[in-house]
Amino acid sequence: xxxxxxxxxxxxxxxxxxxxxxxxxxxxxxxxxxxxxxxxxxxxxxxxxxxxxxxxxxxxxxxxxxxxxxxxxxxxxxxxxxxxxxxxxxxxxxxxxxxxxxxxxxxxxxxxxxxxxxxxxxxxxxxxxxxxxxxxxxxxxxxxxxxxxxxxxxxxxxxxxxxxxxxxxxxxxxxxxxxxxxxxxxxxxxxxxxxxxxxxxxxxxxxxxxxxxxxxxxxxxxxxxxxxxxxxxxxxxxxxxxxxxxxxxxxxxxxxxxxxxxxxxxxxxxxxxxxxxxxxxxxxxxxxxxxxxxxxxxxxxxxxxxxxxxxxxxxxxxxxxxxxxxxxxxxxxxxxxxxxxxxxxxxxxxxxxxxxxxxxxxxxxxxxxxxxxxxxxxxxxxxxxxxxxxxxxxxxxxxxxxxxxxxxxxxxxxxxxxxxxxxxxxxxx
Amino acid sequence: xxxxxxxxxxxxxxxxxxxxxxxxxxxxxxxxxxxxxxxxxxxxxxxxxxxxxxxxxxxxxxxxxxxxxxxxxxxxxxxxxxxxxxxxxxxxxxxxxxxxxxxxxxxxxxxxxxxxxxxxxxxxxxxxxxxxxxxxxxxxxxxxxxxxxxxxxxxxxxxxxxxxxxxxxxxxxxxxxxxxxxxxxxxxxxxxxxxxxxxxxxxxxxxxxxxxxxxxxxxxxxxxxxxxxxxxxxxxxxxxxxxxxxxxxxxxxxxxxxxxxxxxxxxxxxxxxxxxxxxxxxxxxxxxxxxxxxxxxxxxxxxxxxxxxxxxxxxxxxxxxxxxxxxxxxxxxxxxxxxxxxxxxxxxxxxxxxxxxxxxxxxxxxxxxxxxxxxxxxxxxxxxxxxxxxxxxxxxxxxxxxxxxxxxxxxxxxxxxxxxxxxxxxxxx
Numbered sequence: 076x077x078x079x080x081x082x083x084x085x086x087x088x089x090x091x092x093x094x095x096x097x098x099x100x101x102x103x104x105x106x107x108x109x110x111x112x113x114x115x116x117x118x119x120x121x122x123x124x125x126x127x128x129x130x131x132x133x134x135x136x137x138x139x140x141x142x143x144x145x146x147x148x149x150x151x152x153x154x155x156x157x158x159x160x161x162x163x164x165x166x167x168x169x170x171x172x173x174x175x176x177x178x179x180x181x182x183x184x185x186x187x188x189x190x191x192x193x194x195x196x197x198x199x200x201x202x203x204x205x206x207x208x209x210x211x212x213x214x215x216x217x218x219x220x221x222x223x224x225x226x227x228x229x230x231x232x233x234x235x236x237x238x239x240x241x242x243x244x245x246x247x248x249x250x251x252x253x254x255x256x257x258x259x260x261x262x263x264x265x266x267x268x269x270x271x272x273x274x275x276x277x278x279x280x281x282x283x284x285x286x287x288x289x290x291x292x293x294x295x296x297x298x299x300x301x302x303x304x305x306x307x308x309x310x311x312x313x314x315x316x317x318x319x320x321x322x323x324x325x326x327x328x329x330x331x332x333x334x335x336x337x338x339x340x341x342x343x344x345x346x347x348x349x350x351x352x353x354x355x356x357x358x359x360x361x362x363x364x365x366x367x368x369x370x371x372x373x374x375x376x377x378x379x380x381x382x383x384x385x386x387x388x389x390x391x392x393x394x395x396x397x398x399x400x401x402x403x404x405x406x407x408x409x410x411x412x413x414x415x416x417x418x419x420x421x422x423x424x425x426x427x428x429x430x431x432x433x434x435x436x437x438x439x440x441x442x443x444x445x446x447x448x449x450x451x452x453x454x455x456x457x458x459x460x461x462x463x464x465x466x467x468x469x470x471x472x473x474x475x476x477x478x479x480x481x482x483x484x485x486x487x488x489x490x491x492x493x494x495x496x497x498x499x500x501x502x503x504x
Numbered sequence: 505x506x507x508x509x510x511x512x513x514x515x516x517x518x519x520x521x522x523x524x525x526x527x528x529x530x531x532x533x534x535x536x537x538x539x540x541x542x543x544x545x546x547x548x549x550x551x552x553x554x555x556x557x558x559x560x561x562x563x564x565x566x567x568x569x570x571x572x573x574x575x576x577x578x579x580x581x582x583x584x585x586x587x588x589x590x591x592x593x594x595x596x597x598x599x600x601x602x603x604x605x606x607x608x609x610x611x612x613x614x615x616x617x618x619x620x621x622x623x624x625x626x627x628x629x630x631x632x633x634x635x636x637x638x639x640x641x642x643x644x645x646x647x648x649x650x651x652x653x654x655x656x657x658x659x660x661x662x663x664x665x666x667x668x669x670x671x672x673x674x675x676x677x678x679x680x681x682x683x684x685x686x687x688x689x690x691x692x693x694x695x696x697x698x699x700x701x702x703x704x705x706x707x708x709x710x711x712x713x714x715x716x717x718x719x720x721x722x723x724x725x726x727x728x729x730x731x732x733x734x735x736x737x738x739x740x741x742x743x744x745x746x747x748x749x750x751x752x753x754x755x756x757x758x759x760x761x762x763x764x765x766x767x768x769x770x771x772x773x774x775x776x777x778x779x780x781x782x783x784x785x786x787x788x789x790x791x792x793x794x795x796x797x798x799x800x801x802x803x804x805x806x807x808x809x810x811x812x813x814x815x816x817x818x819x820x821x822x823x824x825x826x827x828x829x830x831x832x833x834x835x836x837x838x839x840x841x842x843x844x845x846x847x848x849x850x851x852x853x854x855x856x857x858x859x860x861x862x863x864x865x866x867x868x869x870x871x872x873x874x875x876x877x878x879x880x881x882x883x884x885x886x887x888x889x890x891x892x893x894x895x896x897x898x899x900x901x902x903x904x905x906x907x908x909x910x911x912x913x914x915x916x917x918x919x920x921x922x923x924x925x926x927x928x929x930x931x932x933x
Contacts, residue, residue: 233734238688239681241734246678252668259667259831268836291846294837298850302832305662305670306738402688403731407697408723417720421727 080155081145085188089142091117094129098140101184104193109135124149124449125156125334130196137196138183143334156253160334161190163251167336168192170311174226178219180322180329197329203321207355208362208453210372212325217379219328220321220348221386228341229394231311233403241338241402245308248337255304255337258314262439263301266446267294275446279464279504283471284446296478297442300435308338316347317440317451318355342432345387349433349490350440350474352380354453356494357470361457377491384433384487388426395422431481434490438478441470461504468504473497509584510574514617518571520546523558527569530613533622538564553578553878554585554763559625566625567612572763585682589763590619592680596765597621599740603655607648609751609758626758632750636784637791637882639801641754646808648757649750649777650815657770658823660740662832670767670831674737677766684733684766687743691868692730695875696723704875708893708933712900713875725907726871729864737767745776746869746880747784771861774816778862778919779869779903781809783882785923786899790886806920813862813916817855824851860910863919867907870899890933897933902926 089097095112098104108115110133121128125148129140143161147154165187171179181195206213229235231244265273268288275284287293313320314335322329356376359369396419399406409418444451445467454470457463473493477484484490518526524541527533537544539562550557554577558569572590576583594616600608610624635642658664660673694702697717704713716722742749743764751758785805788798825848828835838847873880874896883899886892902923906913913919 233731238685238734242678242681242684245737246675249671249675249678252671255671256667264834264837268834291838291842294843295846295850298833298837302662305667305832306736308674308737309735403734404727405693405697408693408727409720413720414723417724421724 080152081157083145083158083188083190086145086158086190088144089127089129089140089189089191091119091129094131094140097189098131098138098193101193104138104184107136107138107183108133121148125160132196137198139180139194139196141192141194143190158190159250160254161192162187163248163254163336164332164334165192166247167311167313167333170231171223171227171313171330171333174230175223175330178223178328178330179333180331197322197331200322200324200327200329202319203323204318204351204355204452206323207318207376208358208456210359210362210369212372212375213323213328213379214325216321216323216328217382217386219323220330221383221390223328223330224316224345224348224387225390225394227313228310228344229391229398231338232309232341232401234395234401235398236401238402241308244311245338248311251335251337254314254335255339258335259301259304261448262443263297263304265448266443267297272448273446274448274450276460276464276467279460280445280467280471283468283504287442287446287471287475290475292479293475296435296481297439300432300439300478303340303432304343307340309341310338312336312339312341312344313347314339314344316344317351318348318453319451340432340436341429343436345384345429345433346436346438347440348383349380349437349487350444351451351453352376352383353437353473353490353494354441354444354451354470356380357466357473357498358451358453358457360498361454361459361462361466377494381487381491384430388430392422392426430486434477434481434484437490438474438481441474442478445471464504465501469497469501472501509581510586512574512587512617512619515574515587515619517573518556518558518569518618518620520548520558523560523569526618527560527567527622530622533567533612536565536567536612537562550577554589561625566627568609568623568625570621570623572619587619588679589683590614590621591616592677592683592765593761593763594621595676596740596742596762599660600652600656600742600759600762603659604652604759607652607757607759608762609760626751626760629751629753629756629758631748632752633747633780633784633881635752636747636805637787637885639788639791639798641801641804642752642757642808643754645750645752645757646811646815648752649759650812650819652757652759653745653774653777653816654819654823656742657739657773658820658827660767661738661770661830663824663830664827665830667831670737673740674767677740680764680766683743683764684768687764688730688733690877691872692726692733694877695872696726701877702875703877703879705889705893705896708889709874709896709900712897712933716871716875716900716904719904721908722904725864725910726868729868729907732769732861733772736769738770739767741765741768741770741773742776743768743773745773746780747777747882748880769861769865771858772865774813774858774862775865775867776869777812778809778866778916779873780880780882781805781812782866782902782919782923783870783873783880783899785809786895786902786927787880787882787886789927790883790888790891790895806923810916810920813859817859821851821855859915863906863910863913866919867903867910870903871907874900893933894930898926898930901930 094117095115099112116132118130120130127142131138143158145158146152147156165185184193233241313333320332322331359373363369523546524544528541545561547559549559556571560567572587574587575581576585594614613622662670742762749761751760788802792798
């Protein structure tokens, strides 16, 4: 992180007092809100780590406004972050909208200079992580997230695109280095070394953190994953696909916040979803009010996780069978019944390789939420530190094994079985 | 290939009659040539497939001038090719010069609009392929090419670069799509399907070509390599590193023509060298004037091939140990004797993975030179078609096994042993 805060001619961070005047100049937004700017109710609600977020409501309707700051909101001006992330977010959001239709918020206005995006207001949606902490069942989620991942990953890969279009996308996203570096540092590096930003439930997990920093096999495994993250441009990733990047109701799912988007390894996105479901599963013991009152929800979490991978796999394969338009595995090489059979076997092998990547990336994302800078409220909201540490110790134990013994997790069922087993076996941190 | 020939304001293809006037306007070149432009001797000598090449000699010295045409020279205007390839060649050549010093020709002048590069005239260097056909020993070559590959691949990889610099290079080369597409089509696709541009020694190899088009395992294997070529941005590749891209004397080696450069998988460059040595080895039987008069040279070819990989491996590892400056495998994760030992084991494992890629890419490059569009004079110059086809059948047989049973070639020695064995076993095509 350099100490230089970016300046940009004309850029002004909005405040609730200035935003009405700005939005009144955008006809589409003005019409949607209705009435006069003075009637609009504006609140800054950003609870994320990086940006300003406003909710604006008028007589006719509402919008959400997201504006990048030239630094990390959570930390302040000591951690500069370029405004260009709004450019990459807008580019990814547009592509995701094209590919998945209603699974992302609608874009109403984009201002490159202001690094500002006006989007459809999602109501009464809440952040999924909060819903899962409360024990809310989302029956449509597995279907929606598997569609989102299958379509965004498949259609931006070499399986669907010509090399020319794919390379153009690689070029278009290659400047999003600052956001990628956050991932490179906070996920793949810091939790495995002494780093100022690391934190964990202390003193309970001090011995775990120390062991993680001395674990050569683990550090080699996470470094291989980092190398893959740095060098494998397989598809356009959301780049931060955890349950805090999902707003939903039981009936409607929207994926938000793709500012970490870049062309990277598919398993990174899929692994993020797997990791966050496992973290939530392990956190449920900490949210019980009476022993066993979360048992049914725990089962739903793991059953949904199984369904997410299974559906993703089926949908991705179906897209590949139906759209063999990319320069990889060209259809002309696999003609006739015999060719199709051989290609189908390779499609299955491709999904196995993607699964292996998914297991490794999921493990990395679990570990960073317990030993690194940014934690999940699934675990953070468990007030009793001993109880929280026990939940976290189970997640760490499973994650380490997933990363080092990846080959022994040959199916999603192998992971959910192991999660149940670890929960039984580890009584306390 | 679109049918559109690129036009560019101000661009004019040079002729021997126009070039003196152009060069007289470039002070550095004018001084180097000496005398008056009327005294300069200019000849067009391009025997490559794509570009114009002139040799210019004046009273004091000489230069080589390379200019891109907006189409493939070998084929004509029916196959357009963008002038931007000179831009990528110049960028790669500059980077290679910085990294390897004297192992590329010196750049004297670059004109982006004219897609024209003026370089040091290499005398009395010849194209290596011609020297190897003539049976010339190059004692310095293994040392030089291993240095070239180790330094260009290591220093442009995530092992040496920060992610930010690496992504900038990915962006800078992402536009070289037309040249990459030639590789994608001619190496990874056409030899395995009916394609107008394919040719082979016929009718002798007709059955081989037909078998190759029906071989499901082979087509899956080459498609996996193609996917890696499309999606693995490991390092800056030369992109066309065969023995026709080397000009040398027994004392001095220069690598030329990096217009196919892009950020791709390291094994593609290393495999190109391996493939061209194996093709030359198999061609030697066709160049014998008396039985056995090439035996010593064959031994030199295989011994040199072994030395190329062995030296490359050692040099790459040494660079990694001495320059742990990249964002991959960060030094901070592998401190102390134990950390260093664990990282060293991983470095060895990394080289094994790179070797596996090398074997596959080498096989692909052998097959394309026998069943695809562009052949090597090593084999083409064997006038007796039966004799040539027998040499080619041996190369094809080894290449198929290398691509499908890659794991059984665990060392360079395994390949040279197999090459000798195949030569003994296959008496005729």
